[in-house]
Amino acid sequence: MIEEVGTTEQGDLVINVGPQHPSTHGVLHLVITLNGETIKKVEPHLGYIHRSIEKMCESLSYRQFIYVTSRMDYLSSHINNHGCALCVEKGMQIEVPARAKVIRVLMDELTRLASHQLWWGAMAMDVGALTPFFHAFRERETINDIMEETCGARLTMNYMVPGGVMADIHPNFQKRVKEFLQFFRTKIDEYDELVTGNIIFCSRMKGIGYLSPESAVSYGCTGPTARGSGISCDIRKLYPYEVYGELQFDEVTVAEGDCFARYMVRMQEMRQSLSIIEQLIDNIPEGEFQAKTKAVLKLPKGEFYSRVETARGEFGVYIISEGATTPYRIKFRSPGFSNLSALDHMARGHKIGDLVAIMGTLDLVIPDIDR
Amino acid sequence: MFLKKYISEVFGAVRSLLKGMRLTGYYFTHHKEIITQQYPDNKEEMRLPDRFRGEVVMLHDEKNEHACTGCTACELACPNGTIKIITKFDITPEGKKKKALDTFIYHLELCTMCNLCIEACPTDAIKMAQNFEHSVYDRSKLTKKLNKPGSKIREGVE
Amino acid sequence: MLSIENITHSIDVWLNRTFSPTVAVLLESLIVGLCVIGLFALLGLVLVLMERKVSAYMQIRLGPNRVGPGGSLQTVADTLKLAMKEGLTPDGADKFLFNLAPFLVIVVAMMILAPVAFAKGTQIWDINIGVLYITAISSLSVIGILMAGWASNNKYSLLGAMRSGAQIVSYELSAGISVISIVVLTGSLRISDIIASQQDGWWLFKGHVPAVISFIIFIIAVTAETNRAPFDLAEAESELTAGFHTEYSGMKFALFFLAEYVNIFIVCAIAATLYLGGWMPLHIGHWAGFNGVMDYIPSSLWFIGKTFFLIFMIMWFRWTFPRLRIDQLLNLEWKYLLPLSMVNLLLTALIAIERWHF
Numbered sequence: 103m104i105e106e107v108g109t110t111e112q113g114d115l116v117i118n119v120g121p122q123h124p125s126t127h128g129v130l131h132l133v134i135t136l137n138g139e140t141i142k143k144v145e146p147h148l149g150y151i152h153r154s155i156e157k158m159c160e161s162l163s164y165r166q167f168i169y170v171t172s173r174m175d176y177l178s179s180h181i182n183n184h185g186c187a188l189c190v191e192k193g194m195q196i197e198v199p200a201r202a203k204v205i206r207v208l209m210d211e212l213t214r215l216a217s218h219q220l221w222w223g224a225m226a227m228d229v230g231a232l233t234p235f236f237h238a239f240r241e242r243e244t245i246n247d248i249m250e251e252t253c254g255a256r257l258t259m260n261y262m263v264p265g266g267v268m269a270d271i272h273p274n275f276q277k278r279v280k281e282f283l284q285f286f287r288t289k290i291d292e293y294d295e296l297v298t299g300n301i302i303f304c305s306r307m308k309g310i311g312y313l314s315p316e317s318a319v320s321y322g323c324t325g326p327t328a329r330g331s332g333i334s335c336d337i338r339k340l341y342p343y344e345v346y347g348e349l350q351f352d353e354v355t356v357a358e359g360d361c362f363a364r365y366m367v368r369m370q371e372m373r374q375s376l377s378i379i380e381q382l383i384d385n386i387p388e389g390e391f392q393a394k395t396k397a398v399l400k401l402p403k404g405e406f407y408s409r410v411e412t413a414r415g416e417f418g419v420y421i422i423s424e425g426a427t428t429p430y431r432i433k434f435r436s437p438g439f440s441n442l443s444a445l446d447h448m449a450r451g452h453k454i455g456d457l458v459a460i461m462g463t464l465d466l467v468i469p470d471i472d473r
Numbered sequence: 474m475f476l477k478k479y480i481s482e483v484f485g486a487v488r489s490l491l492k493g494m495r496l497t498g499y500y501f502t503h504h505k506e507i508i509t510q511q512y513p514d515n516k517e518e519m520r521l522p523d524r525f526r527g528e529v530v531m532l533h534d535e536k537n538e539h540a541c542t543g544c545t546a547c548e549l550a551c552p553n554g555t556i557k558i559i560t561k562f563d564i565t566p567e568g569k570k571k572k573a574l575d576t577f578i579y580h581l582e583l584c585t586m587c588n589l590c591i592e593a594c595p596t597d598a599i600k601m602a603q604n605f606e607h608s609v610y611d612r613s614k615l616t617k618k619l620n621k622p623g624s625k626i627r628e629g630v631e
Numbered sequence: 632m633l634s635i636e637n638i639t640h641s642i643d644v645w646l647n648r649t650f651s652p653t654v655a656v657l658l659e660s661l662i663v664g665l666c667v668i669g670l671f672a673l674l675g676l677v678l679v680l681m682e683r684k685v686s687a688y689m690q691i692r693l694g695p696n697r698v699g700p701g702g703s704l705q706t707v708a709d710t711l712k713l714a715m716k717e718g719l720t721p722d723g724a725d726k727f728l729f730n731l732a733p734f735l736v737i738v739v740a741m742m743i744l745a746p747v748a749f750a751k752g753t754q755i756w757d758i759n760i761g762v763l764y765i766t767a768i769s770s771l772s773v774i775g776i777l778m779a780g781w782a783s784n785n786k787y788s789l790l791g792a793m794r795s796g797a798q799i800v801s802y803e804l805s806a807g808i809s810v811i812s813i814v815v816l817t818g819s820l821r822i823s824d825i826i827a828s829q830q831d832g833w834w835l836f837k838g839h840v841p842a843v844i845s846f847i848i849f850i851i852a853v854t855a856e857t858n859r860a861p862f863d864l865a866e867a868e869s870e871l872t873a874g875f876h877t878e879y880s881g882m883k884f885a886l887f888f889l890a891e892y893v894n895i896f897i898v899c900a901i902a903a904t905l906y907l908g909g910w911m912p913l914h915i916g917h918w919a920g921f922n923g924v925m926d927y928i929p930s931s932l933w934f935i936g937k938t939f940f941l942i943f944m945i946m947w948f949r950w951t952f953p954r955l956r957i958d959q960l961l962n963l964e965w966k967y968l969l970p971l972s973m974v975n976l977l978l979t980a981l982i983a984i985e986r987w988h989f
Contacts, residue, residue, distance in 0.1 A: 117786050123872060124869050139790070139957055162552050165550070166551075166552035166589065167552075169589070227869060229953040229954060230952075230953045230954025231951070231953040233497055236690035236691055237691065243508070250522050251522040251524065252524065253524070254525055254588060254601065258585070258586075260587040263592075292496060295493065295496050296493050296497075297493075299489045300489050300490065300952065300953065301485070302490070302954075302959075303953045304489075305959055453958065455870050455954070455957065456956065458869050458870050490951075493951045497689040497950055498947065500688065501685065501689050504688065507688075507691050507693055508691055509691075509692050
């Protein structure tokens, strides 16, 4: 264990970064061992926001437990809810109407955009540029307004229900999304102008926090973190769910494995999400938005697993059912936890400023890690 | 050759910096791009979408009648125990006993606005209101009684 | 014509007539001291508000707009809030040094103000080694920062102070050498002589390439020296929470905050004096008509305008750029700026010796 005095026997400086620290974006606690400015070890300490969501879910019915998952990765709450709904549908063998499928995918991609926008702002703030944060929030607010109109909330929407979506899309939805697409196409170029091309930003990012493809796999990294190391791991491509199999989009992988590669993966994913939304927004099929389901859902005895691609990586829901109205056990596989575990590996030998940059590119959401 | 590459690198770097400064300079001089809403001042014209979930309310018509049968579907649907329904037995004109709503207790402090109670309600007696300014000085004020005093169930709602 | 020069002169005459010369000098020192403190308070209020407004507009926000008309009294309210707060001293801190550090920083900032010419004939002390005095005193501020970082007994503060030490010591070289370029061209260390040498055009616009290069280097170096973004490693909010002043609160924090802004003002004033002619109106060669028109604008306005333009530039940098890393920061200085400024100085010296300048 680390001693309270603050230095180890070798005379290294031990610093607690967090749980209250501007760059940890939440209550993450990192114990870092320093030699001067150089990092020798990073030890993440978890548990500050543990709410035992998995245990809570065991006492909730299959309709009720979905809303809790919005509180895990609150930036991709739609996608978390989606994963849970998929798992329940798998167990109950509910056929989701085509309209609901498209609406779900649209919402997922809007959520992914909103999440990446927030990440972009926070990432720039981590490396010291404060203005991008506000520019990113301008676009994010537009998405939030669209969500608010259709889903009724801005952050924890609880819009996905087993069998479809809770309500049909708002009459304004298509018009507003198209406006947003046009608006964001111009603004994403501003993003590149303000941050991506900036020489200071590039020199802060390039060659920092190298994660080899082998270690990305062995740490279980998923999402943009692994794709920045050249690993192809997009669930939307590998195990297509809903209508993703029929869509034209590229899985973004960049081979360099450094912070800039992870940054570029997310920037290009935003463009991919835009193209997915463009493909779907005019092609929402008519029909029901929700399948007819029984009032009380009872999953048959057995084990069910489903996975979705959140903005941070692979999100898995594993339900063990004993045939009752509540699950016997639920396990969530959250992307943030595995991605965080690679932090020590990436940060060793770099400076404190780099640690912040690396954490920024991991796009950590602490409630997602801690649950 | 080396020098040429070096100088072009330096110029590229300076250009990238100037590009960013051009963008911030543009926003500095174009005040119409400002998106800030002056919240408490724009209360009059501020409109929240109809579906916005602010709090659960019970609908009453002008005769002070609601549609709640006291079936407790919402109470069962609620994941947090936000709703508590107390029922009583009314005597119908035919002299039969009939279950009816006595008190609809709503704990706003426990509510997560998940909309499951509204979905569960068979008679559309409750709905989400757009009020979002919930702060009070005393926590007990957040526990609300949704059916108005003296209200009764509308004719024909089963 | 009513000008600051006349006012100060008549006060001086009246004091000397009424009191003995010794008492008069003492009284004048007192008045000057009060003026400097007043100027400090005013600068703090104005510059903090300016920074908040500039940043707000760049970030598509409105900025403070509630206290006073257009938010103009916001900083007054903030100062009052800070004055009310308890000035905590941490238990493990070195109490004497911890409390001394903010005063040291502010005193250094006050001392640099002495040779700055605010308007025609308005200078606290026209010392004949003015530029040297400024360079010498400005190196002292790092001691205050180191003192604060060390005495706080906080690891973030210590790291911030050490970074600041490395940074200021390095960038002082470039700043000093760029200043010397102008001294070489002018042939004098006295501030009033330097301003007078720009009678027929400011050094930046006279067409001397070394002067332009040294101006750019000077601006970069002083941005670093005042710990402003993109060189704000000593504070590095996202890395070290608040760097060397993490443990400070209340008025002691306010003094650091004030010193930061006063330092910006001072370095911009010096840059304006050396390269943009100080209070000297925009003159082009010997176009008497044009120069005469420009002279109608009071010299103090010229000085303030130039200084605030440079302050705005530095604020613009801050709200656009990301922060450098500590090794990149030192690389930039030792590998790029220092060799460049040395070559530049050589060039300047050549020009001066060959008398190519005008």
